[in-house]
Amino acid sequence: MISFQQVEKRIGDASIIKGLNLEIHAGELFVLIGPSGCGKTTTMKMINRLIEPTAGRIEINGEDIFKTDPVELRRSIGYVIQQIALFPHMTIGENVALVPKLKKMERSQYEKKVDELLDMVGLDPKVFKNRYPAELSGGQQQRVGVIRAMAADPPIILMDEPFSALDPISREQLQDEFVRLQKTINKTIVFVTHDMDEAIKIADRICLMNDGTVVQLDTPDVLLQNPANEFVVNFIGAKRLRKVKELHPATSKKAALPKWSIS
Ligand SMILES: Nc1ncnc2c1ncn2[C@@H]1O[C@H](COP(=O)(O)OP(=O)(O)OP(=O)(O)O)[C@@H](O)[C@H]1O
Ligand SMILES: [Mg+2]
Structure with missing residues (x-):
């Protein structure tokens, strides 16, 4: 893709x-x-x-x-960054509806979408839709950032x-x-x-x-069970690798881990 x-x-x-x-x-x-x-x-x-x-x-x-x-x-393409910047002068509902509006989606259609998305991340639309970003906790704002990126249904x-x-x-x-x-x-x-x-x-x-x-x-499993080189081993860290070996002793043996893998 x-x-x-x-x-x-x-x-x-x-x-x-x-x-x-x-x-x-x-x-x-x-x-x-x-x-x-x-x-x-x-x-x-x-x-x-x-x-x-x-x-x-x-x-x-x-x-x-x-x-x-x-x-x-x-x-x-939806885009979410670390310090999500919700527009402070717009309500949560308006923030989420921004791109659907720009894309000229019908009002009735995006209003429904906004409610569905808020529900999906556990923010009751009746409570949160008309609030401003400053009236939400950091975690709640972050959830809004995530669903705002999804509102226009980008692939x-x-x-x-x-x-x-x-x-x-x-x-x-x-x-x-x-x-x-x-x-x-x-x-x-x-x-x-x-x-x-x-x-x-x-x-x-x-x-x-x-x-x-x-x-x-x-995949996470392959990365953990078969790290390609020492850099990967160091990046994953000995503690996590040891845990994998304890959980999957047979697989680890079969996979013939290279000599620098932790023992
Ligand atoms: N405009 C720029 N001019 C010069 N160097 C840049 C510029 N933007 C990024 N770099 C350099 O490009 C490299 C890659 O930057 P990038 O932001 O992609 O890293 P990153 O993996 O996202 O790092 P982090 O985990 O810190 O966010 C870095 O060494 C950075 O200093
Ligand atoms: Mg970065």
């Missing part, structure tokens, strides 16, 4: 993204993870053309995105560390809700995080990046 072909990004002398090849499948929750500065946000922003690559090709459903109108493209949603500003408890709650939500809406979601526990919990596939390239791209 989203395909990166030999994508490069250089800024001045620096090579930020190096020959990136990726296939993100329709309906999957695809997590980009890696150390700070490895190029996660840059990779994500190239999908909605907030950043243009220096070389290579990006396709959505087989079409070259550089031949599409960037404004149209962005309206068809693709990009999420850049959407839960990282939350306390651990709200964060885990929102992760659980999010996994449930994804099962019902079945969108293609590209999700950036630097938290391995979050990635393991929510991802269909995890793409671990370092220094502008992909180090390993696999």
Whole structure:
């Protein structure tokens, strides 16, 4: 569905993204993870053309995105960032209805959609729809940010560390809700995080990046049971790997772990 072909990004002398090849499948929750500065946000922003690559090709459903109108493209791709910026002078209902309105959806249709979405993330529309963002907690605002990106029903949603500003408890709650939500809406979601526990919990596939390239791209299970090299082992951490070995001793043995895997 989203395909990166030999994508490069250089800024001045620096090579930020190096020959990136990726296939993100329709309906999957695809997590980009890696150390700070490895190029996660840059990779994500190239999908909605907030950043243009220096070389290579990006396709959505087989079409070259550089031949599409960037404004149209962005309206068809939901986008959630870490510090979600709800418009403070608009009510929650107006914030969520923003893109459907821009897309000239019928009022009766988007009013219904807004209520459904609020319900879906546990915010009673009767209570919350007419409130302003300042009248919501951080976690509630974050939920609104997530559903605002879904309101126009885009096939693709990009999420850049959407839960990282939350306390651990709200964060885990929102992760659980999010996994449930994804099962019902079945969108293609590209999700950036630097938290391995979050990635393991929510991802269909995890793409671990370092220094502008992909180090390993696999399902959480395969990544944990067969880390490709020492960088992956270090990034996952000995504690998590030990836990996997305890849970799946047979698989770990069969998989013939390389010599640097923890014992
Ligand atoms: N406008 C810019 N000019 C120069 N270098 C930039 C620019 N934007 C990003 N970079 C560099 O590109 C690299 C990748 O940045 P990017 O924001 O994609 O990283 P990231 O993986 O999202 O990191 P983080 O986890 O900290 O958000 C970094 O080394 C960053 O310093
Ligand atoms: Mg980033």
